[in-house]
Amino acid sequence: MAPLKVTIVGSGNWGSAIARIVGATTKQNPGEFDSTVKMWVFEEMIDGRKLSEIINETHENVKYLPGKILPDNVVAVPDLLESCQDANVLIFVVPHQFVGRICSTLKGNLKADGVQAISLIKGVSVRKEGGLKLISEEIEEALGLDCSVLMGANLAPEVAADNFCEATIGCKQRKDQGPILKKLFHTPHFRINVVEDAHTVELCGALKNIVACAAGFSDGLGYGDNTKAAIIRLGLMEMTKFVEHYYPGSNLETFFESCGVADLITTCYGGRNRKVCEAFVKAGGKPLAEIEKELLNGQSAQGPLTAEEVYLMMEKQGGLHDKFPLFTAVHKICSGKVEPTGLIDCLRNHPEHMRDF
Ligand SMILES: NC(=O)c1ccc[n+]([C@@H]2O[C@H](COP(=O)([O-])OP(=O)(O)OC[C@H]3O[C@@H](n4cnc5c(N)ncnc54)[C@H](O)[C@@H]3O)[C@@H](O)[C@H]2O)c1
Numbered sequence: 570m571a572p573l574k575v576t577i578v579g580s581g582n583w584g585s586a587i588a589r590i591v592g593a594t595t596k597q598n599p600g601e602f603d604s605t606v607k608m609w610v611f612e613e614m615i616d617g618r619k620l621s622e623i624i625n626e627t628h629e630n631v632k633y634l635p636g637k638i639l640p641d642n643v644v645a646v647p648d649l650l651e652s653c654q655d656a657n658v659l660i661f662v663v664p665h666q667f668v669g670r671i672c673s674t675l676k677g678n679l680k681a682d683g684v685q686a687i688s689l690i691k692g693v694s695v696r697k698e699g700g701l702k703l704i705s706e707e708i709e710e711a712l713g714l715d716c717s718v719l720m721g722a723n724l725a726p727e728v729a730a731d732n733f734c735e736a737t738i739g740c741k742q743r744k745d746q747g748p749i750l751k752k753l754f755h756t757p758h759f760r761i762n763v764v765e766d767a768h769t770v771e772l773c774g775a776l777k778n779i780v781a782c783a784a785g786f787s788d789g790l791g792y793g794d795n796t797k798a799a800i801i802r803l804g805l806m807e808m809t810k811f812v813e814h815y816y817p818g819s820n821l822e823t824f825f826e827s828c829g830v831a832d833l834i835t836t837c838y839g840g841r842n843r844k845v846c847e848a849f850v851k852a853g854g855k856p857l858a859e860i861e862k863e864l865l866n867g868q869s870a871q872g873p874l875t876a877e878e879v880y881l882m883m884e885k886q887g888g889l890h891d892k893f894p895l896f897t898a899v900h901k902i903c904s905g906k907v908e909p910t911g912l913i914d915c916l917r918n919h920p921e922h923m924r925d926f
């Protein structure tokens with residue numbers, strides 16, 4: 570079989586960090602992978618020069634991952650179709666609000682067969698009738714291919730610094746697709762476990778961003794580590810309930826993979842969602858979008874949007890808000906309907922404290 574051609578769809582903070590890994594693993598496995606990795610770059614001008622040209626000349630994404638060199642086999646391509654049309658493996662890694670438009674451009678323009686995708690995107694989508702649509706399902710439905718997921722406790726700057734960490738690949742066709750995907754991402758610094766419970770893996774990645782917003786509000790209000798631990802615990806309870814609501818009979822063990830508890834912890838202490846939400850409380854009234862712009866230099870915090878999407882889903886399903894008060898409070902605070910101090914009332918009155926004994 571010809572070596573598989575790999576394309577990274579996205580070149581933000583995580584897309585660029587993952588390009589360092591995939592650039593290296595494809596070079597190390599020439600039998601399996603074509604050594605050139607195309608990376609789609611949403612083009613923008615930096616000091617009068619195109620970002621894609623800067624990346625190809627300096628091998629550095631100066632805007633989204635400054636100071637880290639990308640392997641020389643990673644080639645930035647600003648044309649989406651050109652970057653993807655001959656690919657066998659598509660790695661989707663963009664903020665989730667852009668997936669729909671990317672998929673409509675790609676639809677009908679990929680190789681006819683032998684193509685699979687993997688989503689590194691932490692977010693959800695809402696079906697027209699208000700149901701849950703996973704981002705991997707959005708990709709599968711639009712492009713007619715299998716989409717696995719990779720999630721974990723992976724702050725991109727730390728991964729790019731080659732600090733040790735773990736990640737979880739969720740793969741419905743574990744035996745067929747697991748081995749090749751593991752080969753693509755597994756390194757001495759980035760250890761991969763492959764599980765079959767892909768929907769739980771993906772939902773952990775999406776929902777932990779909502780919990781991270783609550784952690785940020787708590788930091789902004791001046792609460793300490795005990796409060797944050799309570800937020801992590803109650804957030805985890807809501808995550809497990811949410812997964813069980815949409816996918817009854819899911820595997821609780823998946824929450825003990827890197828995509829579950831580990832990602833919750835790292836995000837609630839070191840993530841961008843936490844940072845933006847802390848600043849939101851301290852700024853007293855400034856819109857979140859403005860704070861995100863000021864603090865993240867073009868990067869995106871996915872928690873507030875995910876909280877809104879989950880809120881809308883629960884609204885359509887009727888009566889679910891009471892079962893997920895932390896998720897609900899995060900949306901209400903982000904959208905200015907409730908003061909940040911409302912978070913503490915929500916924790917205090919959480920149904921987890923009202924159980925009979
Ligand atoms: N950064 C992390 O530490 C990290 C770690 C794990 C997972 N993730 C997840 O990976 C996904 C991507 O995150 P990221 O950190 O790579 O991105 P990012 O937050 O750095 O977002 C910026 C990217 O979005 C692109 N962009 C801006 N406007 C666009 C448009 N209209 N269409 C398409 N692209 C556009 C920019 O060019 C840039 O590449 C998210 O779901 C995130 O939750 C991030």
Ligand SMILES: O=P(O)(O)OC[C@H](O)CO
Pocket residue numbers: 691721722723724725778781832835836839840841842843869870871
């Ligand atoms: O910086 P955040 O909050 O988007 O989190 C980044 C990663 O998802 C952590 O695993």
